[in-house]
Amino acid sequence: MSETVQNRIFSGVQPTGNLHLGNYLGAIRNFVRLQDDYECIFCVVDMHAITVWQDPKELIHNTREVAASYIAAGVDPKKHIIFNQSRVSAHAELGWIFNCVARIGWLNRMTQFKDKAGKNREKVSTGLYVYPNLMAADILAYKATHVPVGEDQKQHLELTRDIAMKFNTDFGREVFPITEPLIMGAATRVMSLRDGSKKMSKSDPSDLSRITMLDDADTVAKKIRKAVSDPNPLPGAGILGDNGEIDSEFRQERPEALNLLNIYAALNDETLGDVLGRYEGKGFADFKKDLTDLAVEKLGPIGAEMKRLMVDDRSYLDGILKDGGERAAALAKPVLDEVYDAVGFLR
Ligand code: AMP
Numbered sequence: 001m002s003e004t005v006q007n008r009i010f011s012g013v014q015p016t017g018n019l020h021l022g023n024y025l026g027a028i029r030n031f032v033r034l035q036d037d038y039e040c041i042f043c044v045v046d047m048h049a050i051t052v053w054q055d056p057k058e059l060i061h062n063t064r065e066v067a068a069s070y071i072a073a074g075v076d077p078k079k080h081i082i083f084n085q086s087r088v089s090a091h092a093e094l095g096w097i098f099n100c101v102a103r104i105g106w107l108n109r110m111t112q113f114k115d116k117a118g119k120n121r122e123k124v125s126t127g128l129y130v131y132p133n134l135m136a137a138d139i140l141a142y143k144a145t146h147v148p149v150g151e152d153q154k155q156h157l158e159l160t161r162d163i164a165m166k167f168n169t170d171f172g173r174e175v176f177p178i179t180e181p182l183i184m185g186a187a188t189r190v191m192s193l194r195d196g197s198k199k200m201s202k203s204d205p206s207d208l209s210r211i212t213m214l215d216d217a218d219t220v221a222k223k224i225r226k227a228v229s230d231p232n233p234l235p236g237a238g239i240l241g242d243n244g245e246i247d248s249e250f251r252q253e254r255p256e257a258l259n260l261l262n263i264y265a266a267l268n269d270e271t272l273g274d275v276l277g278r279y280e281g282k283g284f285a286d287f288k289k290d291l292t293d294l295a296v297e298k299l300g301p302i303g304a305e306m307k308r309l310m311v312d313d314r315s316y317l318d319g320i321l322k323d324g325g326e327r328a329a330a331l332a333k334p335v336l337d338e339v340y341d342a343v344g345f346l347r
């Protein structure tokens with residue numbers, strides 16, 4: 001039997017380019033904060049990336065970019081594991097078993113598939129459809145107990161729990177833990193700078209919609225200056241209810257304003273109430289200047305370190321991924337053995 005660890009984190013980011021502020025505030029920054037309390041496995045999920053077409057050369061570049069972002073943001077690669085998914089065959093092997101555990105009806109409810117496939121349903125890869133099963137395999141191959149992600153991944157994590165429960169019930173053994181999502185901070189869903197109703201995304205055709213982790217100061221300034229806002233002054237903490245909930249009218253009428261305020265609060269590690277208290281009655285011109293300075297101060301050093309790692313220290317970076325892959329494979333092996341035994345695969 002493989003041991004069950006009480007505090008093990010697994011999370012992943014797809015190497016699909018354009019790593020952005022949402023990835024940082026929703027996921028990567030939290031990885032850094034959790035690393036003192038958990039044993040962590042941080043993956044660059046290249047097998048997930050190819051569910052939509054990726055140019056092979058760019059995939060390699062983007063894999064290094066995500067790995068560099070973890071390290072530049074402050075994850076300790078000696079203490080924790082950083083690797084790319086395709087190095088460890090357990091993900092694909094357990095993914096197949098989960099293809100046989102999950103039900104079609106469960107996958108049909110996945111909103112991310114519906115969004116990504118759109119009207120093109122018949123033309124997308126079958127991999128895109130079973131993507132959530134592979135994600136469950138990523139997590140459960142290590143019996144991870146906690147998964148830090150942005151809010152958009154909540155439904156996939158519920159599916160992971162359903163798969164774990166069904167497997168345990170079907171085979172009459174408590175093989176898998178029931179994983180807890182960790183959705184933390186003031187910016188669990190960062191919205192597009194061009195449209196407050198859409199989330200900030202790597203695939204938005206407009207570069208102005210997102211601040212990337214590699215943007216220089218001038219680019220950050222330009223994107224924030226051009227971010228959609230409104231002519232009204234900023235509201236005060238009066239838009240917050242007793243429990244900190246945001247007035248629904250404000251939320252509906254001024255989503256872009258709310259997004260910029262949330263980004264500020266998250267970057268500066270304060271509550272929305274604190275930010276509102278300071279900026280009440282001010283206009284967007286002043287606020288945007290301060291937000292630019294803050295974003296450059298927080299992201300600039302990380303972007304610079306990412307570039308340094310990718311250009312000057314590539315062999316170090318590749319060494320981390322290789323070493324991480326070996327350590328990850330060693331952790332997954334006894335779990336896979338236990339699963340194969342439960343399923344009845346003769347070995
Ligand atoms: P992805 O870019 O889809 O590989 O996402 C990697 C991580 O970033 C996941 O934990 C996502 O939930 C998180 N994430 C992606 N976009 C956003 C966003 N706009 N706001 C907050 N978190 C996000």
Ligand code: TRP
Pocket residue numbers: 010011012013014045048134135138139147148149153156
């Ligand atoms: N689906 C996640 C995303 O698009 C990436 C991912 C793949 C992941 N496997 C994971 C996240 C396992 C957390 C745990 O953002």
